[in-house]
Amino acid sequence: xxxxxxxxxxxxxxxxxxxxxxxxxxxxxxxxxxxxxxxxxxxxxxxxxxxxxxxxxxxxxxxxxxxxxxxxxxxxxxxxxxxxxxxxxxxxxxxxxxxxxxxxxxxxxxxxxxxxxxxxxxxxxxxxxxxxxxxxxxxxxxxxxxxxxxxxxxxxxxxxxxxxxxxxxxxxxxxxxxxxxxxxxxxxxxxxxxxxxxxxxxxxxxxxxxxxxxxxxxxxxxxxx
Amino acid sequence: xxxxxxxxxxxxxxxxxxxxxxxxxxxxxxxxxxxxxxxxxxxxxxxxxxxxxxxxxxxxxxxxxxxxxxxxxxxxxxxxxxxxxxxxxxxxxxxxxxxxxxxxxxxxxxxxxxxxxxxxxxxxxxxxxxxxxxxxxxxxxxxxxxxxxxxxxxxxxxxxxxxxxxxxxxxxxxxxxxxxxxxxxxxxxxxxxxxxxxxxxxxxxxxxxxxxxxxxxxxxxxxxxxxxxxxxxxxxxxxxxxxxxxxxxxxxxxxxxxxxxxxxxxxxxxxxxxxxxxxxxxxxxxxxxxxxxxxxxxxxxxxxxxxxxxxxxxxxxxxxxxxxxxxxxxxxxxxxxxxxxxxxxxxxxxxxxxxxxxxxxxxxxxxxxxxxxxxxxxxxxxxxxxxxxxxxxxxxxxxxxxxxxxxxxxxxxxxxxxxxxxxxxxxxxxxxxxxxxxxxxxxxxxxxxxxxxxxxxxxxxxxxxxxxxxxxxxxxxxxxxxxxxxxxxxxxxxxxxxxxxxxxxxxxxxxxxxxxxxxxxxxxxxxxxxxxxxxxxxxxxxxxxxxxxxxxxxxxxxxxxxxxxxxxxxxxxxxxxxxxxxxxxxxxxxxxxxxxxxxxxxxxxxxxxx
Ligand code: SF4
Numbered sequence: 001x002x003x004x005x006x007x008x009x010x011x012x013x014x015x016x017x018x019x020x021x022x023x024x025x026x027x028x029x030x031x032x033x034x035x036x037x038x039x040x041x042x043x044x045x046x047x048x049x050x051x052x053x054x055x056x057x058x059x060x061x062x063x064x065x066x067x068x069x070x071x072x073x074x075x076x077x078x079x080x081x082x083x084x085x086x087x088x089x090x091x092x093x094x095x096x097x098x099x100x101x102x103x104x105x106x107x108x109x110x111x112x113x114x115x116x117x118x119x120x121x122x123x124x125x126x127x128x129x130x131x132x133x134x135x136x137x138x139x140x141x142x143x144x145x146x147x148x149x150x151x152x153x154x155x156x157x158x159x160x161x162x163x164x165x166x167x168x169x170x171x172x173x174x175x176x177x178x179x180x181x182x183x184x185x186x187x188x189x190x191x192x193x194x195x196x197x198x199x200x201x202x203x204x205x206x207x208x209x210x211x212x213x214x215x216x217x218x219x220x221x222x223x224x225x
Numbered sequence: 226x227x228x229x230x231x232x233x234x235x236x237x238x239x240x241x242x243x244x245x246x247x248x249x250x251x252x253x254x255x256x257x258x259x260x261x262x263x264x265x266x267x268x269x270x271x272x273x274x275x276x277x278x279x280x281x282x283x284x285x286x287x288x289x290x291x292x293x294x295x296x297x298x299x300x301x302x303x304x305x306x307x308x309x310x311x312x313x314x315x316x317x318x319x320x321x322x323x324x325x326x327x328x329x330x331x332x333x334x335x336x337x338x339x340x341x342x343x344x345x346x347x348x349x350x351x352x353x354x355x356x357x358x359x360x361x362x363x364x365x366x367x368x369x370x371x372x373x374x375x376x377x378x379x380x381x382x383x384x385x386x387x388x389x390x391x392x393x394x395x396x397x398x399x400x401x402x403x404x405x406x407x408x409x410x411x412x413x414x415x416x417x418x419x420x421x422x423x424x425x426x427x428x429x430x431x432x433x434x435x436x437x438x439x440x441x442x443x444x445x446x447x448x449x450x451x452x453x454x455x456x457x458x459x460x461x462x463x464x465x466x467x468x469x470x471x472x473x474x475x476x477x478x479x480x481x482x483x484x485x486x487x488x489x490x491x492x493x494x495x496x497x498x499x500x501x502x503x504x505x506x507x508x509x510x511x512x513x514x515x516x517x518x519x520x521x522x523x524x525x526x527x528x529x530x531x532x533x534x535x536x537x538x539x540x541x542x543x544x545x546x547x548x549x550x551x552x553x554x555x556x557x558x559x560x561x562x563x564x565x566x567x568x569x570x571x572x573x574x575x576x577x578x579x580x581x582x583x584x585x586x587x588x589x590x591x592x593x594x595x596x597x598x599x600x601x602x603x604x605x606x607x608x609x610x611x612x613x614x615x616x617x618x619x620x621x622x623x624x625x626x627x628x629x630x631x632x633x634x635x636x637x638x639x640x641x642x643x644x645x646x647x648x649x650x651x652x653x654x655x656x657x658x659x660x661x662x663x664x665x666x667x668x669x670x671x672x673x674x675x676x677x678x679x680x681x682x683x684x685x686x687x688x689x690x691x692x693x694x695x696x697x698x699x700x701x702x703x704x705x706x707x708x709x710x711x712x713x714x715x716x717x718x719x720x721x722x723x724x725x726x727x728x729x730x731x732x733x734x735x736x737x738x739x740x741x742x743x744x745x746x747x748x749x750x751x752x753x754x755x756x757x758x759x760x761x762x763x764x765x766x767x768x769x770x771x772x773x774x775x776x777x778x779x780x781x782x783x784x785x786x787x788x789x790x791x792x793x794x795x796x797x798x799x800x801x802x803x804x805x806x807x808x809x810x811x812x813x814x815x816x817x818x819x820x821x822x823x824x825x826x827x828x829x830x831x832x833x834x835x
Contacts, residue, residue, distance in 0.1 A: 041482055078241040111252075
């Protein structure tokens with residue numbers, strides 16, 4: 001699944017136990033009506049879930065210390081996601097066994113941590129390794145087959161000489177898609193399927209019918225499998 | 226079932242088009258979704274204001290948890306949809322629905338509306354309309370929910386009493402169980418609505434408006450209040466003597482969106498006997514009932530663990546009056562040591578002791594200090610019985626400055642009976658003195674926010690006889706302060722004169738205002754306490770049409786023996802005590818706090834004296 005390979009290949013696994021700082025990567029989903037939570041609301045909800053779970057959160061220094069959390073790029077309000085990332089800095093290592101259940105206790109069905117893993121100490125910052133967001137889009141008639149749409153994200157350092165290029169916005173990409181598919185005015189159902197380091201990784205998860213949006217105008221091109 | 230699915234579908238379609246959709250989504254942590262077919266009685270608690278205001282109310286959370294702990298009943302919640310959502314609901318034919326099951330409110334057995342503030346009354350009416358429930362109790366059929374009321378407004382609900390089947394006066398913790406038990410029994414028996422209401426009136430503290438009828442004099446005053454046979458006289462407010470028996474709420478609902486108060490609340494004590502003569506809570510919640518330190522510690526930790534909040538607020542009418550507050554704070558800090566939890570004291574006396582406590586809490590320097598001197602002039606403070614045990618604001622603020630505080634919020638009121646321009650001006654003088662050091666030098670970096678409200682005399686207080694300021698005069702006195710409080714270090718906030726006027730109208734109103742309220746609720750936009758939606762003209766017109774003069778209710782001083790519209794309702798304190806306090810107001814005489822001094826035999830204690 002998304003991101004796993006990077007975590008596993010980024011360095012040696014930590015020498016278990018002991019009181020040492022560690023980085024925890026959580027993958028959570030935000031679905032159903034909770035897709036309408038804003039980014040800020042989602043952040044607050046997850047932070048409280050971590051506090052309820054009693055994790056040894058590491059706090060920032062300074063006048064008003066807050067837990068050191070990093071969230072994947074904001075989802076537009078109303079777009080559900082099956083794989084959001086949250087990196088948590090902990091004061092000491094925790095057992096992964098039963099951790100998701102512990103965090104999920106009390107959370108509604110539509111906001112759930114689905115995976116947890118420890119990141120190696122030198123694993124790059126989230127903004128440096130997340131390069132693409134993949135969306136699954138259903139046309140207004142529903143029931144029809146869905147289209148996969150890959151969007152490069154700003155801030156990521158990807159190879160391929162893309163740095164500095166204008167990043168397409170989801171809203172524009174959906175408009176391009178609407179034109180291309182000849183869809184009418186109706187509501188599109190959009191779900192963020194996951195976040196990826198590279199287009200190659202995206203292709204593994206969405207082998208057929210994958211479109212990539214590029215440039216300020218969010219033009220679309222097919223990505224061959 | 227279908228209806229709930231269609232409401233979910235409606236939300237999925239429309240939630241993206243309204244402001245702050247999280248107001249309507251439900252699914253909050255600690256919200257309780259019980260199976261409707263598994264219980265015999267379904268209740269909804271409603272707060273007639275927008276979600277982020279309502280969710281911060283502890284009273285509803287307490288009742289919500291108490292009901293949901295029972296196996297035979299459930300409770301859900303509803304808040305007033307904002308205007309954008311109301312429009313969309315109307316367009317789609319969606320009735321007011323609960324957050325938990327997304328079922329129409331009218332399908333529940335009991336709808337409890339809390340009346341926290343007069344300016345939410347029009348929303349209460351609008352909620353009934355949105356729910357499709359007839360607004361007059363007498364028009365409701367056997368299948369309509371029973372509409373109940375509670376909260377401070379229940380002490381004079383007369384302007385909207387006819388919208389309620391019954392109301393509860395005072396503390397709800399014990400009464401809610403008695404009410405539910407009785408309702409279950411009545412349902413079992415298949416009792417009619419009328420029979421049920423008569424039976425409910427037998428529960429102490431329950432007021433059934435349809436059993437009483439006011440008769441008016443030519444002059445407009447109430448001549449008498451007639452009651453039907455068997456109806457209690459007066460209805461006396463409920464008091465929970467031992468609050469330690471109600472360790473609630475231990476699992477408060479955690480909102481997604483930023484609420485007015487995003488924190489856990491533990492109530493240190495209920496009631497306050499400082500005896501401020503304008504304060505209704507300080508009269509009707511007597512006597513003081515403290516919770517034990519052990520319980521407070523246990524529940525505080527429990528609530529923090531159940532919510533994940535990072536702030537624990539020790540709420541009460543005057544938190545620093547808690548016996549052993551210093552020790553409690555020490556123990557809390559020890560207990561919460563590694564948790565990164567902020568402890569806050571939302572209501573402090575103006576004295577050095579309170580300042581030291583704030584100091585101990587550390588954290589606060591950022592958010593600043595809040596004091597409520599209420600009146601600027603010593604004369605008015607004496608009359609209001611507000612200066613007992615409080616120190617000179619100036620010296621307290623100077624100490625605060627020395628200790629490093631730079632932000633101070635001060636609450637003041639204008640419109641005290643007998644207030645002169647000199648008294649009003651003294652507010653400005655005390656604010657400026659807070660900005661000056663020993664030798665009159667400027668205290669650099671000090672910032673003061675002055676929040677100025679207009680005194681609204683409340684029922685069941687010594688000032689219930691007193692006149693309230695007219696709108697013109699309110700504006701003139703506000704202007705006096707605006708003219709002098711010009712400083713970059715001072716920010717002045719004030720209440721719209723019309724809003725305080727409406728608050729006063731409804732606060733001491735009678736049943737003749739009901740048609741006015743119905744019209745205003747229909748023609749206005751609700752949310753009267755939101756200045757951007759408030760529209761006094763709607764009220765003025767409705768009053769004119771009903772032939773009512775608002776100044777009769779607001780600006781008139783009442784005679785000693787006048788029958789009040791709330792004469793049949795008792796806040797526990799004797800009327801002659803209130804009258805003597807009113808006389809002492811004019812003479813500027815103090816009445817000691819019975820918590821530390823002698824009992825003044827106000828009547829609130831069941832055995833006369835404690
Ligand atoms: S009866 Fe006496 S002790 Fe009780 S609240 Fe009144 S003044 Fe205080």
